[in-house]
Amino acid sequence: MIKNDEEKFLGVLDQDTATFFQGIGKTDELKLGELKCEACNIVLTYENFGAAYKDKGKYVFSCDKKECLSQFYVRKQ
Amino acid sequence: MGDFKILFWTLVIEIIVYIVSLFIDKDFVLSFLKYWYIFVIVLFVVFIIDMVRIILDPIKTALWRSKWYKFRLSLDEDNIFLEKKYIVNDINGRINLARKEFDHTRQALPRLVKVDWIEDEKKNATTYDLNDGEFVVKLHKSKCQEENIIDMTYAVSKRTTLNGVRHIVAKNKDYEDAIDSIMVEKIIANLKNHHVLDFYFQNYLSLKTSSVSFSDYYKKLKEIDHRGMFTRIFILELFDFANRIRGKSFDNILLGQIEYFANFLYNVNPANTSTHNADLSYNKAYIRTGVLLFSEEKMLSQGPSIYVDAVSNFFINTDVYSFYILHYIKEGFQNWGKMSKGIQFVKSEIVKFPTIQLYEETEFNILDDFGINHRISCSRYIVHKFENKQMT
Numbered sequence: 001m002i003k004n005d006e007e008k009f010l011g012v013l014d015q016d017t018a019t020f021f022q023g024i025g026k027t028d029e030l031k032l033g034e035l036k037c038e039a040c041n042i043v044l045t046y047e048n049f050g051a052a053y054k055d056k057g058k059y060v061f062s063c064d065k066k067e068c069l070s071q072f073y074v075r076k077q
Numbered sequence: 078m079g080d081f082k083i084l085f086w087t088l089v090i091e092i093i094v095y096i097v098s099l100f101i102d103k104d105f106v107l108s109f110l111k112y113w114y115i116f117v118i119v120l121f122v123v124f125i126i127d128m129v130r131i132i133l134d135p136i137k138t139a140l141w142r143s144k145w146y147k148f149r150l151s152l153d154e155d156n157i158f159l160e161k162k163y164i165v166n167d168i169n170g171r172i173n174l175a176r177k178e179f180d181h182t183r184q185a186l187p188r189l190v191k192v193d194w195i196e197d198e199k200k201n202a203t204t205y206d207l208n209d210g211e212f213v214v215k216l217h218k219s220k221c222q223e224e225n226i227i228d229m230t231y232a233v234s235k236r237t238t239l240n241g242v243r244h245i246v247a248k249n250k251d252y253e254d255a256i257d258s259i260m261v262e263k264i265i266a267n268l269k270n271h272h273v274l275d276f277y278f279q280n281y282l283s284l285k286t287s288s289v290s291f292s293d294y295y296k297k298l299k300e301i302d303h304r305g306m307f308t309r310i311f312i313l314e315l316f317d318f319a320n321r322i323r324g325k326s327f328d329n330i331l332l333g334q335i336e337y338f339a340n341f342l343y344n345v346n347p348a349n350t351s352t353h354n355a356d357l358s359y360n361k362a363y364i365r366t367g368v369l370l371f372s373e374e375k376m377l378s379q380g381p382s383i384y385v386d387a388v389s390n391f392f393i394n395t396d397v398y399s400f401y402i403l404h405y406i407k408e409g410f411q412n413w414g415k416m417s418k419g420i421q422f423v424k425s426e427i428v429k430f431p432t433i434q435l436y437e438e439t440e441f442n443i444l445d446d447f448g449i450n451h452r453i454s455c456s457r458y459i460v461h462k463f464e465n466k467q468m469t
Contacts, residue, residue: 073235
């Protein structure tokens, strides 16, 4: 149960990133290099994936660079 | 054989009683041993009460779970289930306990963090869809737990502080980074874990200090935090500022008001009241506040009434939204008795003004540049616009 003073995050272990992308149905796009980091535009891979967010039905992703994650964390609807 | 055992344990008990009786009265020891079961019952009751307190506190529960899973992981290092349980309970427990340590002004501070594994949230489904607003982060294995803790501290701090002003502060990236860095450092410092702190300074802060602009903002905000004013004044005023500008889009003037507010606070130093020439009022459109400092020389020579008049002249008549009273608590020092009475007189007189309301009063410790511990009192007062302050 989430309380009003809590901010929820869903975690993906680094070895489970393939399972995560399979779960959201983005494996093919990832393998084709179509998924990119929103901040630096680098092509995402299982290794450099950092975070993901769903905004108005669309998935947005960040790589694991600290400066990119820093911008990505403030993303809100 | 049975007789030998009885003889052996009788001898052991007699030796223990003899040794203890060298320090404690023998009759007391013997009567204690006679009623040992009362001692065990008391210990059991204390244990049950402690367990109930831990169970009712989700943060302590998470901490104890993380310790349990870490212990089990040490016996079965390749068990991913145990590793995942340890990682999330450790993150939830440690970050939230550290965050709770400075729970004053709680609305303006980062929220508590709640991390769950996505497979648990999605009930181990092979395919699923994220709901709008769900935020997924990659976490590392437990040997990189310091990195997980710092990343999650950054995430929760970035997402839940500076609400309402982030879109303005973000236009000055170095300033925004400096504010976020100070907030993250405050939480991480409360973890009291040198490994996490070292990892943070080496792998996070060092990446930013190459920017002169960031270093300048960081240095000022760090000094403001060192004096106890970062969460008690700076963040709180930005929180109220956000409420006042609600709905407004970015404007350079708004950004300027926030940037110069840090400069204002940097020049306020309760340690230097005798030579203090800095401006103690900050009057802009959406941040209007001030700080009242006490000079020992003035208090003793002119009395506390001048400070009551100062509140009227510089704060009430200039329509500030709030003001602060900051002073050192110097118990045991010469003249502290008279200073203390004067300060209490000022505080009791100013709340008699119909538009002034005490918001909160906190005391905290700081270390000065020589490593000497000082205790400081910080009181925040709200100045209402209407005479009847009960209306709000």
